[in-house]
Amino acid sequence: MADIDFGQLSEALNDKSDRDLRNVDTTAKADAVIDYQEPTSANNYTWYRKYKSGWVEQGGCVTSPSDSAYIVSLPMAMANTNYTVMITRDTGTSEYGTNNINARWQTVYNKTTTTFTTWGTYGGRPNFMWQLTGQAAN
Numbered sequence: 001m002a003d004i005d006f007g008q009l010s011e012a013l014n015d016k017s018d019r020d021l022r023n024v025d026t027t028a029k030a031d032a033v034i035d036y037q038e039p040t041s042a043n044n045y046t047w048y049r050k051y052k053s054g055w056v057e058q059g060g061c062v063t064s065p066s067d068s069a070y071i072v073s074l075p076m077a078m079a080n081t082n083y084t085v086m087i088t089r090d091t092g093t094s095e096y097g098t099n100n101i102n103a104r105w106q107t108v109y110n111k112t113t114t115t116f117t118t119w120g121t122y123g124g125r126p127n128f129m130w131q132l133t134g135q136a137a138n
Helices: 006-022
Strands: 033-037 046-051 055-062 069-073 084-094 097-103 115-119 128-135
Touching (some): 055 069
Antiparallel strands (some): 069 115, 084 128
């Protein structure tokens, strides 16, 4: 077996990896995040992740809404109203302690591609987090 130096080994491996990568199937249904937003006070604590396929996950945190219908504005427009919304509420003091975060049934209505409406408070407890998934608008 002949001795080769590091430079020759590196060149041989680079050529091998280049040949192998040329054979990768690029038609596979792989998806990747192409845009995102982290929650900050500047964006009202909303976030999103948009994928190459157009799928989007987005959400936010709402504090002290009124005790009435509350309109949530989406940080990213949706392609249609066929998206799923989940809401998690701060249920306050209970037998389990204070400031319990608990999934509760919450009505979502008047969905549009840029907003949805829900009830502002639940039993006087005003804080909730929301998350939705679906197809983003172009």
